[in-house]
Amino acid sequence: MSEAFENPFFVEVKDSLDSVGKGMCLAKWTQVTMQLQTGHNHSCHHPATHKISELEIARNPSALHNTKFKKLRRKEMLEGKRPEECDYCWGVEDNSDRFSDRIFKSSESWSWEYKEEMITYTNNLKSITMPTKVRLCNKCYKKQRTKGIDWVDWELTLDEERDLKLKELGI
Numbered sequence: 001m002s003e004a005f006e007n008p009f010f011v012e013v014k015d016s017l018d019s020v021g022k023g024m025c026l027a028k029w030t031q032v033t034m035q036l037q038t039g040h041n042h043s044c045h046h047p048a049t050h051k052i053s054e055l056e057i058a059r060n061p062s063a064l065h066n067t068k069f070k071k072l073r074r075k076e077m078l079e080g081k082r083p084e085e086c087d088y089c090w091g092v093e094d095n096s097d098r099f100s101d102r103i104f105k106s107s108e109s110w111s112w113e114y115k116e117e118m119i120t121y122t123n124n125l126k127s128i129t130m131p132t133k134v135r136l137c138n139k140c141y142k143k144q145r146t147k148g149i150d151w152v153d154w155e156l157t158l159d160e161e162r163d164l165k166l167k168e169l170g171i
């Protein structure tokens, strides 16, 4: 059994995530890598990237991270499902006694502190702003690294209420 598996904090995080759903992972909200040269993003870095819709950004700039595609994956997590694109973590969880990155990334201070907001975000349709870990495309990332910067912290507003209102208006 790995040491991490005996760490009470990781056990607490896993139990808490699993009480929402076996596929719940906070990194789907708090971490994003943007491939600005192709207009793609993914969160976290394990799933394949997907295209950011220009229409979505025009309606709400937070779609740079909070794409419709990603919101649907979050919805799956909140409904107890395991998004297919996160198969890296399911492979670890189904084939070993180790914790997957779902637990480690959710345990980070930049994730764990915001757990309640993420869960109520979809349930209560309220707007919240949270810090998001952003890693830019390869070229920008090289520049980031030469300056000793790993992640860039941005505040992105998750505004589901506004999204829905605009949708009702057909915008």
Ligand code: SF4
Residues within 6 Å of the ligand: 023, 024, 025, 026, 027, 028, 043, 044, 045, 046, 047, 085, 086, 087, 088, 089, 100, 101, 102, 103, 105
């Ligand atoms: S479940 Fe795993 S692959 Fe999916 S977002 Fe979380 S850490 Fe990444």
